[in-house]
Amino acid sequence: MPIRLILKKFWLYFERYIKKIVWLAKIWYIKNVLKIMEVSVALKRTILAGLVLALWTTIGLCGAGLVVSPSGISVSADSVGEISVRVSGNQTYYLEQFLSGPLRDAEGHILQSGLLQCTVSLSSLAVGDVVWPGGDVVTTMPKRLYISNDYGHSVSLRLRYSLRPGAGVGAGQYEGELVYRLKDGQGRVISVQRIRLRVVIEGVGPSGRSVRLLEGRASGLRLVVDSPIRLLGEGQLPAIEVRFLKDGVVSLPWTPLKRGIVLKETGDYVMEIRLASDARAGSYSGRLVAYDMHGNESFSIAVSADIEERFSLDVNNAVFVMRPSEDGGLISSPVEIAVSNNLGKDFMIYGKLNVVSPEGAKRKVNSDVRLEAKVMVLCDGEWRQYKGWTPVYMMRQVVYISDIRHCNASRLRVIYRISPENKKRMLAGEYEFNVSFYLMPK
Numbered sequence: 476m477p478i479r480l481i482l483k484k485f486w487l488y489f490e491r492y493i494k495k496i497v498w499l500a501k502i503w504y505i506k507n508v509l510k511i512m513e514v515s516v517a518l519k520r521t522i523l524a525g526l527v528l529a530l531w532t533t534i535g536l537c538g539a540g541l542v543v544s545p546s547g548i549s550v551s552a553d554s555v556g557e558i559s560v561r562v563s564g565n566q567t568y569y570l571e572q573f574l575s576g577p578l579r580d581a582e583g584h585i586l587q588s589g590l591l592q593c594t595v596s597l598s599s600l601a602v603g604d605v606v607w608p609g610g611d612v613v614t615t616m617p618k619r620l621y622i623s624n625d626y627g628h629s630v631s632l633r634l635r636y637s638l639r640p641g642a643g644v645g646a647g648q649y650e651g652e653l654v655y656r657l658k659d660g661q662g663r664v665i666s667v668q669r670i671r672l673r674v675v676i677e678g679v680g681p682s683g684r685s686v687r688l689l690e691g692r693a694s695g696l697r698l699v700v701d702s703p704i705r706l707l708g709e710g711q712l713p714a715i716e717v718r719f720l721k722d723g724v725v726s727l728p729w730t731p732l733k734r735g736i737v738l739k740e741t742g743d744y745v746m747e748i749r750l751a752s753d754a755r756a757g758s759y760s761g762r763l764v765a766y767d768m769h770g771n772e773s774f775s776i777a778v779s780a781d782i783e784e785r786f787s788l789d790v791n792n793a794v795f796v797m798r799p800s801e802d803g804g805l806i807s808s809p810v811e812i813a814v815s816n817n818l819g820k821d822f823m824i825y826g827k828l829n830v831v832s833p834e835g836a837k838r839k840v841n842s843d844v845r846l847e848a849k850v851m852v853l854c855d856g857e858w859r860q861y862k863g864w865t866p867v868y869m870m871r872q873v874v875y876i877s878d879i880r881h882c883n884a885s886r887l888r889v890i891y892r893i894s895p896e897n898k899k900r901m902l903a904g905e906y907e908f909n910v911s912f913y914l915m916p917k
Contacts, residue, residue, distance in 0.1 A: 710761025
């Protein structure tokens with residue numbers, strides 16, 4: 476028998492023997508080693524379950540966390556406090572906030588509730604729901620801020636706290652605690668965080684106080700009036716308005732300070748001060764001075780303000796639709812123009828009309844379309860005609876020139892029409908009218 480054939484048979488017997496040994500080794504491994512591993516895994520699971528049970532008593536939800544920063548904030552009429560909150564979990568949770576108790580000053584006086592308001596914003600990737608009403612007040616009663624989705628995905632919240640002027644507020648510094656409480660879907664408390672809160676209320680009296688005016692916000696101060704007073708402005712003051720509240724009821728509505736304000740009735744007031752709508756840009760510093768009826772100074776309030784420049788316009792309905800008019804022509808809905816200008820200077824508004832013909836081609840000059848325009852301005856709360864029906868050309872032309880000495884108009888209406896005679900000259904079809912407006916200093 477050839478040696479090659481003998482070696483081949485020997486290799487086949489040897490291979491079968493090795494496979495049998497491997498098979499027997501696998502059986503032994505399954506019967507012995509895996510059984511030991513099962514015992515070990517079961518033991519580990521038991522230990523892990525014990526750890527989770529122990530942790531449940533402290534955090535209630537494995538993997539959940541609540542981080543609040545900074546550790547304290549201060550809120551006043553001129554400043555807001557911001558808090559960052561980050562919540563993480565692995566199943567449904569919700570976050571709530573409340574005051575641990577009434578805010579008190581150093582003498583134990585309690586600040587009335589309903590003055591601290593909060594707004595909530597969250598990261599764009601958040602998938603839960605903010606359930607806190609915008610601008611709602613924070614009290615000692617727990618209120619929900621946020622509810623997660625079913626998977627308890629992490630979320631980052633930003634809370635802004637501001638002070639709302641109210642009646643019967645006493646000047647001083649009030650302190651307390653804001654509490655944030657994280658709960659699972661069954662209402663069990665997972666985590667609690669607290670931060671220090673300080674609320675500063677500005678008041679006025681014989682020694683005087685200071686206030687910094689911000690655009691779009693009113694500053695409230697407590698004022699005790701023992702005798703009738705006359706309030707005047709001194710120094711460099713912007714255009715401001717003042718009103719008085721007594722026991723939460725308006726005693727004197729918003730009144731310009733230009734010619735002074737007389738308050739005849741005595742009592743405990745909250746005086747609110749704000750920038751008037753016609754306040755001009757600039758930096759200001761002056762005083763509000765209260766005199767008694769004999770001309771003696773009772774008290775004063777230092778007032779400052781920095782007003783940024785604004786010079787812009789906003790147009791609504793710049794692409795308008797012509798509808799049949801009563802005389803058989805066509806007329807547009809009003810094009811509304813709002814001007815924001817606190818420079819104290821006159822301005823001009825230009826308009827440029829574009830028309831798309833039925834064929835769809837834009838024409839700089841379109842002899843088939845002859846429009847007329849009428850301009851209305853809002854002065855002293857009343858709409859007045861600035862310009863009657865005048866022809867509109869396909870070029871930039873003046874729409875309005877202001878005169879702030881007689882009318883500081885900030886709103887305009889431009890109405891376009893096509894007379895019956897001009898309508899007959901037009902081609903049949905649909906026209907698109909587009910007007911562009913430009914604001915320029917005079």
